[in-house]
Structure formats: C-alpha cells, structure tokens
Amino acid sequence: MARxxxxxxxxxxxxxxxxxxxxxxSGPLLVVLIYSFLVKGQYGGVIxxxxxxxxxxxxxxxxxxxxxVSLADAHLAIFWRSVKLSLMTTAITFAVGFxxxxxxxxxxxxxxxxxxxxxxxxxxxNLLIRTFAIxxxxxxxxxxxxxxxxxxxxxxxxxxxxxxxxxxxGMTYVYLPLMVLPLFAAIDRFDMRxxxxxxxxxxxxxQVLRRIILPLVRPGIVAxxxxxxxxxxxxxxxxxxxxxxxxxMIGNFIELQFGQGRNWPLxxxxxxxLLAIVMVALLIYVRAASRESGHG
Amino acid sequence: xxxxxxVEARNVVKAFGQGEVAVRALxxxxxxxxxxxxxxxxxxxxxxxxxxxxxxxGFEAPTSGTILLDGRDITADPPNRRPINTVFxxxxxxxxxxxxxxxxxxxRMQGKPRAEIGxxxxxxxxxxxxxxxxxxxxxxxxxxxxxxxxxARALAPQPRVLLLDEPLSALDLKLRKEMQIELKRLQxxxxxxxxxxxxxxxxxxxxxxxxxxxxxxxxLQIGPPREIYTRPANRFVASFIGExxxxxxxxxxxxxxxxxxxxLAVEGGPEGQVTVAVRPEQVRLVPxxxxxxxxxxxxxLVYFGTDTHCHLALADGTEVVARLQxxxxxxxxxxPGQPAGLRFxxxxxxxxxx
Numbered sequence: 113m114a115r116x117x118x119x120x121x122x123x124x125x126x127x128x129x130x131x132x133x134x135x136x137x138s139g140p141l142l143v144v145l146i147y148s149f150l151v152k153g154q155y156g157g158v159i160x161x162x163x164x165x166x167x168x169x170x171x172x173x174x175x176x177x178x179x180x181v182s183l184a185d186a187h188l189a190i191f192w193r194s195v196k197l198s199l200m201t202t203a204i205t206f207a208v209g210f211x212x213x214x215x216x217x218x219x220x221x222x223x224x225x226x227x228x229x230x231x232x233x234x235x236x237x238n239l240l241i242r243t244f245a246i247x248x249x250x251x252x253x254x255x256x257x258x259x260x261x262x263x264x265x266x267x268x269x270x271x272x273x274x275x276x277x278x279x280x281x282g283m284t285y286v287y288l289p290l291m292v293l294p295l296f297a298a299i300d301r302f303d304m305r306x307x308x309x310x311x312x313x314x315x316x317x318x319q320v321l322r323r324i325i326l327p328l329v330r331p332g333i334v335a336x337x338x339x340x341x342x343x344x345x346x347x348x349x350x351x352x353x354x355x356x357x358x359x360x361m362i363g364n365f366i367e368l369q370f371g372q373g374r375n376w377p378l379x380x381x382x383x384x385x386l387l388a389i390v391m392v393a394l395l396i397y398v399r400a401a402s403r404e405s406g407h408g
Numbered sequence: 409x410x411x412x413x414x415v416e417a418r419n420v421v422k423a424f425g426q427g428e429v430a431v432r433a434l435x436x437x438x439x440x441x442x443x444x445x446x447x448x449x450x451x452x453x454x455x456x457x458x459x460x461x462x463x464x465x466g467f468e469a470p471t472s473g474t475i476l477l478d479g480r481d482i483t484a485d486p487p488n489r490r491p492i493n494t495v496f497x498x499x500x501x502x503x504x505x506x507x508x509x510x511x512x513x514x515x516r517m518q519g520k521p522r523a524e525i526g527x528x529x530x531x532x533x534x535x536x537x538x539x540x541x542x543x544x545x546x547x548x549x550x551x552x553x554x555x556x557x558x559x560a561r562a563l564a565p566q567p568r569v570l571l572l573d574e575p576l577s578a579l580d581l582k583l584r585k586e587m588q589i590e591l592k593r594l595q596x597x598x599x600x601x602x603x604x605x606x607x608x609x610x611x612x613x614x615x616x617x618x619x620x621x622x623x624x625x626x627x628l629q630i631g632p633p634r635e636i637y638t639r640p641a642n643r644f645v646a647s648f649i650g651e652x653x654x655x656x657x658x659x660x661x662x663x664x665x666x667x668x669x670x671x672l673a674v675e676g677g678p679e680g681q682v683t684v685a686v687r688p689e690q691v692r693l694v695p696x697x698x699x700x701x702x703x704x705x706x707x708x709l710v711y712f713g714t715d716t717h718c719h720l721a722l723a724d725g726t727e728v729v730a731r732l733q734x735x736x737x738x739x740x741x742x743x744p745g746q747p748a749g750l751r752f753x754x755x756x757x758x759x760x761x762x
Contacts, residue, residue, distance in 0.1 A: 303498075303500070305496060305498055305500045306500050306502060308467055308487070308494075308496070308500065309494075309496060309500035309501075309502070310502070310513070310517075311467075311486070311487045311488050312465060312466075312467075312487045312488070312492075312493055312494045312562075313488075313493065313513050313514035313517055313561070313562075313565065314488045314489075314514055314517040314518045314565065315488060315513075315517040316488060316517075319517055323513075323517075324502060327504045328503070328504055
C-alpha cells in the first residue's frame with residue numbers, strides 16, 4: 113500500500129519535468145517530422161498536402177532538362193564534411209583536453225578550483241563574439257599572419273579563414289571545455305596509487321597509460337566525446353563566421369532551407385536526418401566503448 | 409654462516425622540502441637485508457619506515473646514499489626495472505581487471521608468453537587459495553581476499569625482494585592473525601626475501617627473522633626479535649617494544665645504586681648516570697623483609713586473566729609494574745596498600761646509558 117503510494121507520488125513529482133520534456137522536445141520534433149512530409153510553399157512555409165519529395169531531395173537530384181535522377185552530391189558532401197570535421201574536433205579536443213584535465217586533477221585541491229574556473233571563463237562571453245575574435249586572429253591581416261610576417265617566417269599571409277581548418281580551430285576552441293570538464297571528473301576519481309602499482313609491476317609509461325589510465329577514465333572520455341561530437345555536428349555559428357559561404361556544415365545548410373532556400377520540408381527532412389546520424393553514431397560509440405572495457 | 413645480502417641501503421638520506429624547512433625523513437640509514445629472510449622495519453608512524461620502503465621500491469630517489477640489490481647499485485633504476493615488487497597498504501588492485509588479470513599483470517608487462525602467464529597465475533592463485541575466484545572482479549571481494557590477490561600479484565613475477573607496506577593494518581584482528589601465519593607460510597614456500605613494514609610490535613616479534621627498529625629517520629637497533637626484546641639498545645627501543653620499567657640510577661664498579669634507594673648487582677653496561685630497564689614479567693614479589701629486596705608498596709592490581717598487573721610504588725614514589733602469572737590456586741592474597749619486596753630476575757636487568 114505504502115509502496116504504491118510512493119510510486120504514485122513519484123510520478124506526480126516528475127510530472128512537470130515530463131510535461132516540459134514532451135512539450136519542449138518531443139512536440140517540436142513531431143512538428144519537424146510532419147513538415148518533412150509536406151509540400152513546400154512558394155514563399156516559405158508549407159502546404160498541407162502529403163509528399164515525400166523533401167526526403168527524395170535529400171539524397172537525389174532530378175536534372176531540370178532530362179529528368180535524370182542522380183545522387184545529390186552537394187548534400188552528401190556537406191554531410192560528410194560535417195561528420196569529418198566533428199570527428200576531428202572530438203579527436204583534437206581529446207588530445208589537447210586530456211593532458212589539461214590531468215594537469216588540473218593532479219594540482220593541490222585548493223588550486224584545482226582556480227584552474228577549473230579559468231577553463232569556464234570563455235562561457236562568460238557570447239559565442240558569436242568569441243568566434244569573431246578568432247576570425248580577427250586568423251584572417252589574412254590578423255594577428256597571427258602579421259606576427260608571422262614580422263618574424264620573417266612567411267612571405268605572405270597564410271589563408272586560414274574560410275577554410276575547413278578555420279572551422280576546425282573555431283570548433284576546437286569552443287568545445288574544448290566540454291571535453292576537459294568530464295575528463296577532469298573522471299581523472300579526479302582515478303586512484304593515483306594504481307600508477308605506482310602498475311609501475312612497480314614492470315609496466316612502461318606507455319603501458320600504464322594504455323592499460324590502467326585510459327580504461328579507468330573511459331566514462332569521462334565517452335561523456336566528453338559525446339558532449340563535443342553532438343554539438344559539433346549541428347554547429348551553426350562557427351562554420352558560418354569562419355567557414356564563409358562555401359564551407360557549409362549541416363546546420364548552415366538547414367538554416368539555408370528555412371531562409372533563402374524557402375524549402376521548409378527539405379530543411380525539416382535534413383534536420384531529422386541529422387538527428388538520426390547523431391543517434392546512430394552515439395549507439396555505435398557507446399556500444400564499442402562498453403565492449404572494449406569488458407562490461408558489455 | 410649468514411646468508412648473502414639481498415638488498416642494502418648505504419648511508420641513505422632522504423630530505424623532503426628545501427633549505428630551512430627541509431625535513432629529514434631518513435637520516436643516514438644503513439641496513440643490509442639478508443637473502444631469504446623475513447625482515448621487519450618497525451617504528452611509530454612518521455619514523456621513515458615507509459619512506460625507506462619506497463626508496464627500495466624506486467618510487468622515490470634518495471637525497472644521498474645508495475640502494476644495492478645483490479651487490480649491484482640500483483639507485484638510479486626506475487621501479488619497472490627493479491626485480492622488486494610491493495604489496496601496498498591500500499592493496500591498489502586494478503578495479504577494471506579480474507582477479508586472474510590482476511595476478512598476471514606483472515608477467516604480462518614483462519612480455520611473458522600467454523601460456524606461462526596462465527600457469528603462473530593459476531599457481532599463485534592456488535598458493536593464496538583463491539582458485540575459485542579467478543574470474544571475479546576485485547570489487548566483489550572481501551578485504552581479506554583483496555589482500556591475498558595483492559600478495560599473489562606481487563609474488564607472481566617472482567621478485568628478488570617483496571616489500572610489504574603495513575599490509576595487514578586494514579584487516580580486523582582475527583583476519584590479521586590468520587594472514588600473519590599465511591604470510592610466514594608464503595615466505596617459507598617461496599623463499600623470497602620479505603621486507604615488512606609495521607608499527608605493530610607484536611606483529612614484528614611474531615613474524616620476523618630480524619627487526620630494524622626505527623625512530624625519527626634513524627635505525628636504532630637491528631636484531632632478532634628475542635635480542636630486540638631482551639637486550640634493547642636504548643630507552644626508545646625498550647619502551648616501544650613491550651612494556652618496561654625505567655629506574656634512574658648510578659653505576660660504578662659493578663654496583664648500581666637506584667635513586668629510589670636500594671642496590672643491584674649487574675655485570676657490564678655503561679658507567680655513571682644510567683637507567684635501569686626491567687620488563688614487568690621479570691619483576692618478582694617477595695616478602696617485604698627479605699634481605700636485599702627493594703621495598704615497595706602495592707598501589708593497584710589489574711586482573712588480565714592470564715596474568716595480573718601489580719602497580720607498585722618505591723620509597724620515593726617511582727612506579728614499578730610487576731606482571732604476575734596467574735596460578736591454578738589463584739588469588740595470591742595481595743591488597744592495595746600492602747608493603748611488598750621486589751626482586752629482579754637474574755640477567756633480566758638492562759642498563760641503558762642516557
């Protein structure tokens with residue numbers, strides 16, 4: 113009796129959260145899903161008629177003159193670039209973030225708070241402003257090129273802005289804290305005495321890292337990778353400001369459909385596809401991660 | 409004939425911190441540990457015994473001095489190149505590996521063939537009687553079982569020397585007694601040199617071939633348990649190991665005059681101002697008027713079952729404790745306030761210079 117009561121009150125207590133989840137997450141997603149199966153309006157919006165044209169358009173193009181159907185190379189290229197840049201961002205933030213997190217976690221406790229505080233400082237400034245700041249650093253007349261030319265290391269400016277490299281630099285900068293913080297949390301829980309034990313049992317430095325540290329901080333690696341990969345894949349501001357018009361990522365391409373493209377159903381279909389990619393990627397990743405650690 | 413030296417520390421100094429604030433955790437320590445012996449470093453916490461162990465393992469480098477293994481200088485070798493393994497106080501088992509994987513870890517890092525790792529692991533698990541738990545994760549084990557895994561893991565690579573850093577301190581009394589016997593058995597069966605660190609004097613006395621008593625970064629005395637107990641080199645050793653009565657006295661030409669009054673006949677020992685040390689079990693109670701006995705008054709009696717501790721006061725108030733073995737007839741009829749005579753068993757009196 114008491115148990116049923118507590119179960120009921122549990123539902124009641126979580127009702128507001130469930131309501132918000134449904135209204136704010138599932139509701140809009142449902143709208144997007146429905147829109148992806150409608151006919152596009154002449155000036156944006158949708159006409160309420162069923163059509164699978166948008167989904168067809170995601171993957172294929174029909175030649176205007178010959179009606180010949182071919183793969184939509186441009187769309188696939190954008191998807192591929194998004195996935196590639198997101199994976200690279202995840203890898204770079206891990207390579208940079210791991211030593212950083214290790215450094216912070218091995219400081220005396222009173223110093224750790226200061227370092228963590230410094231890591232979060234970028235969050236205080238608007239993303240757009242930070243991205244323009246990077247633009248200022250890497251553009252042809254920017255700080256980096258000017259310094260390199262003054263130092264006589266290069267003759268003329270290196271074109272970084274409006275390339276994939278620029279997008280990569282920007283995303284690495286923006287998402288680095290999201291990698292460092294979960295890694296720190298995992299390393300902080302790591303028992304440093306295990307290092308001595310492994311070292312005592314003839315492990316080399318590399319073996320200690322590979323056999324002891326990485327397996328034990330894996331939850332932090334998984335969390336950090338997800339936190340970086342998922343928003344990278346849907347990044348909008350960074351590729352827009354640093355990638356210019358040509359180096360679009362999925363986010364920009366979706367925005368284009370709802371704006372100048374005036375093709376809401378295509379935008380909706382692309383959004384659903386992005387969601388599907390993220391979910392599949394997460395599923396594969398989490399599966400692989402848990403299998404390797406032997407818990408799976 | 410004594411066995412050759414397995415591991416040796418020569419004039420080892422270890423200072424933590426710099427300049428004015430530097431603390432000497434080890435202050436010119438020299439000790440040779442013989443091959444195949446069970447050697448115990450005994451001392452209160454902060455005496456430097458764990459530091460000495462960490463220097464032998466290679467986790468820390470000495471400020472000066474050398475560490476030798478079988479006569480070879482290994483001071484500069486990192487831990488993974490020393491054939492010395494450690495059983496840690498916290499066990500430090502790898503939580504993501506199974507019991508068998510933990511035990512086989514050292515061999516695996518040494519690049520031993522898979523078949524050999526399997527064989528040795530099985531043999532080690534049998535040695536510590538954990539065959540049935542080979543596939544378990546270490547988090548699923550009890551404290552005593554984890555202790556055995558830690559032992560098997562450190563023994564598996566067959567080190568020249570096994571270091572044990574207070575390995576029994578986390579166990580409850582009953583389990584600790586069992587593991588003490590177990591450790592002696594393992595040491596006997598493997599023939600490996602054990603260096604054992606503890607602050608528990610009883611543990612040291614019951615398990616060791618030899619004990620090194622440490623205090624404030626120095627080794628005060630090295631010897632077999634019996635010698636350490638019956639012939640302590642100084643006041644610290646005498647008071648740290650077992651209970652001792654200390655009586656200030658003067659020694660001149662074989663006659664010792666106690667400050668509390670009375671004389672003792674003693675052979676050898678330092679002259680001048682000395683301290684007479686005598687164990688409570690060596691104090692005998694005799695009738696107060698017996699010639700040559702020290703005169704005292706019974707203050708208090710504490711019954712322990714196997715024996716009774718009798719607290720007495722000498723003429724000037726100095727306290728002496730006598731441990732009287734309980735006899736079958738029981739109740740020797742002593743009462744607080746009674747006068748009594750004291751005698752010390754022949755050869756049981758130790759003179760300590762101050």
